[in-house]
Amino acid sequence: MTRDNASSGSRRPGRQVIVDAAVRCFYKQGYEGSSVRDIAEDAGVTPAALYHYYASKQDLLMDLITRFMASSIDRTEDALRRAGPDPVARLFGAAQSHVLWNASDVASSFIVNSEIRSLSPANREQHIAQRDRLQRLFDTCVEEGCDKGVFTTPWPHEASRAVVVMCTFVARWYRESGPLSPEEIAWRYGHMALSLVGASRGPQFEPPTYESVNGR
Amino acid sequence: MTRDNASSGSRRPGRQVIVDAAVRCFYKQGYEGSSVRDIAEDAGVTPAALYHYYASKQDLLMDLITRFMASSIDRTEDALRRAGPDPVARLFGAAQSHVLWNASDVASSFIVNSEIRSLSPANREQHIAQRDRLQRLFDTCVEEGCDKGVFTTPWPHEASRAVVVMCTFVARWYRESGPLSPEEIAWRYGHMALSLVGASRGPQFEPPTYESVNGR
Amino acid sequence: MTRDNASSGSRRPGRQVIVDAAVRCFYKQGYEGSSVRDIAEDAGVTPAALYHYYASKQDLLMDLITRFMASSIDRTEDALRRAGPDPVARLFGAAQSHVLWNASDVASSFIVNSEIRSLSPANREQHIAQRDRLQRLFDTCVEEGCDKGVFTTPWPHEASRAVVVMCTFVARWYRESGPLSPEEIAWRYGHMALSLVGASRGPQFEPPTYESVNGR
Amino acid sequence: MTRDNASSGSRRPGRQVIVDAAVRCFYKQGYEGSSVRDIAEDAGVTPAALYHYYASKQDLLMDLITRFMASSIDRTEDALRRAGPDPVARLFGAAQSHVLWNASDVASSFIVNSEIRSLSPANREQHIAQRDRLQRLFDTCVEEGCDKGVFTTPWPHEASRAVVVMCTFVARWYRESGPLSPEEIAWRYGHMALSLVGASRGPQFEPPTYESVNGR
DNA sequence: AATGAATGAGGGTTCATTCAT
DNA sequence: AATGAATGAACCCTCATTCAT
Numbered sequence: 058m059t060r061d062n063a064s065s066g067s068r069r070p071g072r073q074v075i076v077d078a079a080v081r082c083f084y085k086q087g088y089e090g091s092s093v094r095d096i097a098e099d100a101g102v103t104p105a106a107l108y109h110y111y112a113s114k115q116d117l118l119m120d121l122i123t124r125f126m127a128s129s130i131d132r133t134e135d136a137l138r139r140a141g142p143d144p145v146a147r148l149f150g151a152a153q154s155h156v157l158w159n160a161s162d163v164a165s166s167f168i169v170n171s172e173i174r175s176l177s178p179a180n181r182e183q184h185i186a187q188r189d190r191l192q193r194l195f196d197t198c199v200e201e202g203c204d205k206g207v208f209t210t211p212w213p214h215e216a217s218r219a220v221v222v223m224c225t226f227v228a229r230w231y232r233e234s235g236p237l238s239p240e241e242i243a244w245r246y247g248h249m250a251l252s253l254v255g256a257s258r259g260p261q262f263e264p265p266t267y268e269s270v271n272g273r
Numbered sequence: 274m275t276r277d278n279a280s281s282g283s284r285r286p287g288r289q290v291i292v293d294a295a296v297r298c299f300y301k302q303g304y305e306g307s308s309v310r311d312i313a314e315d316a317g318v319t320p321a322a323l324y325h326y327y328a329s330k331q332d333l334l335m336d337l338i339t340r341f342m343a344s345s346i347d348r349t350e351d352a353l354r355r356a357g358p359d360p361v362a363r364l365f366g367a368a369q370s371h372v373l374w375n376a377s378d379v380a381s382s383f384i385v386n387s388e389i390r391s392l393s394p395a396n397r398e399q400h401i402a403q404r405d406r407l408q409r410l411f412d413t414c415v416e417e418g419c420d421k422g423v424f425t426t427p428w429p430h431e432a433s434r435a436v437v438v439m440c441t442f443v444a445r446w447y448r449e450s451g452p453l454s455p456e457e458i459a460w461r462y463g464h465m466a467l468s469l470v471g472a473s474r475g476p477q478f479e480p481p482t483y484e485s486v487n488g489r
Numbered sequence: 490m491t492r493d494n495a496s497s498g499s500r501r502p503g504r505q506v507i508v509d510a511a512v513r514c515f516y517k518q519g520y521e522g523s524s525v526r527d528i529a530e531d532a533g534v535t536p537a538a539l540y541h542y543y544a545s546k547q548d549l550l551m552d553l554i555t556r557f558m559a560s561s562i563d564r565t566e567d568a569l570r571r572a573g574p575d576p577v578a579r580l581f582g583a584a585q586s587h588v589l590w591n592a593s594d595v596a597s598s599f600i601v602n603s604e605i606r607s608l609s610p611a612n613r614e615q616h617i618a619q620r621d622r623l624q625r626l627f628d629t630c631v632e633e634g635c636d637k638g639v640f641t642t643p644w645p646h647e648a649s650r651a652v653v654v655m656c657t658f659v660a661r662w663y664r665e666s667g668p669l670s671p672e673e674i675a676w677r678y679g680h681m682a683l684s685l686v687g688a689s690r691g692p693q694f695e696p697p698t699y700e701s702v703n704g705r
Numbered sequence: 706m707t708r709d710n711a712s713s714g715s716r717r718p719g720r721q722v723i724v725d726a727a728v729r730c731f732y733k734q735g736y737e738g739s740s741v742r743d744i745a746e747d748a749g750v751t752p753a754a755l756y757h758y759y760a761s762k763q764d765l766l767m768d769l770i771t772r773f774m775a776s777s778i779d780r781t782e783d784a785l786r787r788a789g790p791d792p793v794a795r796l797f798g799a800a801q802s803h804v805l806w807n808a809s810d811v812a813s814s815f816i817v818n819s820e821i822r823s824l825s826p827a828n829r830e831q832h833i834a835q836r837d838r839l840q841r842l843f844d845t846c847v848e849e850g851c852d853k854g855v856f857t858t859p860w861p862h863e864a865s866r867a868v869v870v871m872c873t874f875v876a877r878w879y880r881e882s883g884p885l886s887p888e889e890i891a892w893r894y895g896h897m898a899l900s901l902v903g904a905s906r907g908p909q910f911e912p913p914t915y916e917s918v919n920g921r
Numbered sequence: 922a923a924t925g926a927a928t929g930a931g932g933g934t935t936c937a938t939t940c941a942t
Numbered sequence: 943a944a945t946g947a948a949t950g951a952a953c954c955c956t957c958a959t960t961c962a963t
Contacts, residue, residue, distance in 0.1 A: 071947075089303055093932080106948055171387040174302065322924075521738045524935075537939080647893050658870045685900050690857055753956080
């Protein structure tokens with residue numbers, strides 16, 4: 058599964074070639090460590106061509122981050138919608154979906170979570186707003202579970218944060234070549250999230266098949 | 274609590290001034306984003322002076338990372354030693370100590386966890402070895418709990434990883450000005466770690482006082 | 490009074506739009522400081538469109554300069570013709586006309602007098618020839634006055650040069666919003682020119698009305 | 706006579722080498738037309754070395770302009786002081802000195818009078834203040850002559866402006882290889898200035914010798 | 922121990938211009 | 943007549959580093 062940017066406004070092929078190259082470079086060398094020349098070379102174009110699509114290297118980073126975060130939010134909302142009203146199903150679904158998404162584009166996930174510092178103040182602010190929106194989806198989810206007495210954690214806030222962090226950072230170690238499929242990992246993390254909020258002491262959902270997760 | 278570098282070979286005062294400046298710069302602007310001039314200026318010396326203490330900017334980064342990781346390991350080992358044989362107490366203690374350590378130097382923690390990419394291949398390899406050593410302390414801890422039937426998680430490996438990640442990344446959001454003391458946060462995370470491995474459904478350790486934690 | 494380019498070969502409207510934009514840009518930012526993009530944008534066309542009318546940015550500059558200088562010469566010749574044989578009337582008329590012309594298009598005048606350096610060697614040579622032709626009109630005028638004993642300056646050459654310079658550079662400070670009309674200024678400069686060559690010690694021509702000058 | 710910068714704070718030799726090179730480049734190719742590499746090459750240093758002395762190319766231009774204008778003002782004030790109270794002697798002296806100064810460094814004079822556009826807004830403002838101060842020295846001089854009835858021009862303001870312009874722009878055509886010495890030219894322009902304000906109809910000061918002018 | 926001057930390489934970005942459409 | 947995409951060269955400037963003093 059690769060990043061879908063059907064929802065973004067930039068379908069021009071030249072543009073996508075550049076973003077993909079940027080993701081590879083930023084992932085390997087970081088934003089500051091990647092020169093525009095590096096990116097252009099990786100994309101197979103001249104440095105100047107890059108400036109047809111993006112006003113600056115910073116713009117390129119911001120576009121990449123914004124789109125990844127927008128998808129993170131969209132997917133989490135979808136997962137919550139699909140899960141129905143049960144807090145257990147909701148948290149499980151959200152965590153599972155979040156792991157899947159981050160595992161699906163390890164490079165982008167890594168960039169989004171380590172290059173915040175490289176954003177200009179204005180862009181950073183905008184990004185943090187998106188990050189907060191995502192966190193709040195999980196916060197609400199956990200709070201509801203606590204209110205209904207289904208989750209027993211005394212610290213919904215910390216637990217919610219820990220859930221997002223641990224799911225997000227699956228991208229730090231997940232490799233396609235590893236022993237577990239993304240679906241299996243996501244399923245386990247779904248249950249670990251429930252553990253964390255004091256909702257269950259063991260697996261209660263069906264193990265994943267290739268069709269059952271995230272609508273696929 | 275500030276970084277102790279008693280164990281490092283660099284007790285010369287000039288050296289510490291530079292490391293401190295580097296931490297501030299790398300934290301704010303990242304490694305590639307910080308010029309040697311920036312660091313020197315922050316330290317109140319000339320760029321050339323910096324080369325009396327470090328052979329290169331890369332050396333400075335590596336020194337900083339190595340020492341932070343060495344302390345991470347030392348402290349975790351200390352915590353395990355103090356906890357005695359009980360798996361619950363051991364995991365609680367290790368997690369608690371790890372949170373405290375990362376909250377005690379948010380800037381260094383951040384650098385260590387986001388500038389791995391900026392290390393030269395040789396240095397990176399060395400760093401990953403340290404990171405693995407630390408992870409293994411938690412892995413062993415969780416495995417023992419599972420073996421003894423005290424922890425009920427079916428996925429000790431994933432759980433252990435999640436514990437380290439969630440404790441480490443407390444540095445991402447913790448601010449001294451926040452409502453919770455580091456000790457309170459560490460105490461909660463200790464319990465959340467137990468939750469995650471299926472060891473408890475609520476607080477079972479004494480709440481922290483300012484003297485009870487980490488030997489202080 | 491605006492630049493008439495009836496005499497130039499470029500009557501196509503698209504062309505004039507571009508020249509006008511170029512004048513604005515070169516005036517504000519200089520030739521080297523104005524990018525083809527700047528000019529195109531100011532003209533409301535694409536950079537590529539510009540190349541339908543001009544082979545290069547240099548061509549655009551040269552066209553602009555050449556036409557302005559051609560008009561400078563034409564107008565001076567006209568003024569001399571209208572003035573008749575009297576050296577006093579001739580110098581007065583030429584100076585007056587030259588001031589009027591330069592005040593009528595301050596921007597072009599400025600460009601013509603400060604971007605000579607930006608011309609290619611071949612173009613520069615051609616421009617200097619035009620400039621010399623213009624200067625010679627005044628030189629002849631002053632010499633005749635001296636020969637006839639009407640002008641008393643011992644240095645006709647320097648005086649003639651000074652007259653042209655001082656009239657030309659009215660464009661440096663003249664603004665439409667100023668207290669004096671171009672006609673009033675031109676009238677005064679006509680007299681100052683006479684002063685300079687030692688022909689008079691005060692106003693001797695009729696003050697300007699809006700119809701009396703330059704045939705308008 | 707070359708620019709003396711004894712009065713400036715920059716006596717470091719490296720600095721002067723760079724300024725001299727900049728003057729040559731800006732004179733030949735203009736500010737925008739001269740690359741930092743051009744200047745550095747002309748000075749025999751690396752482009753980077755240039756940034757030890759100047760923060761930017763703009764700074765270099767501004768320094769050059771400011772110092773030239775400061776000298777213009779100083780020298781004019783000196784000339785007025787030396788001339789004593791007689792308006793005729795004062796205007797003659799000021800014009801003569803101004804011609805000499807501009808002829809002494811044709812390149813700098815040219816730059817100062819054609820690169821105002823290339824100054825940043827803040828720098829431009831500062832430069833214009835200097836230019837106004839200089840102009841006011843001549844304005845006052847002419848006004849005094851008119852008040853005392855020694856100068857008969859009805860337009861002191863225009864005349865004063867014309868005097869400065871014609872003296873300044875001697876640098877446009879003066880070449881060391883020409884037939885007239887700077888002193889001879891300055892002497893003639895002194896008289897032409899008097900002509901312009903209606904003070905004399907012919908030479909009244911002693912012709913120049915190599916020791917009599919400007920204190921030399 | 923520390924500096925000021927210097928450097929070669931490379932940074933992000935803009936340039937005038939071309940060309941298929 | 944006009945465009946959008948593309949380019950190679952060059953732009954100003956900053957980089958990490960060196961070295962004589």
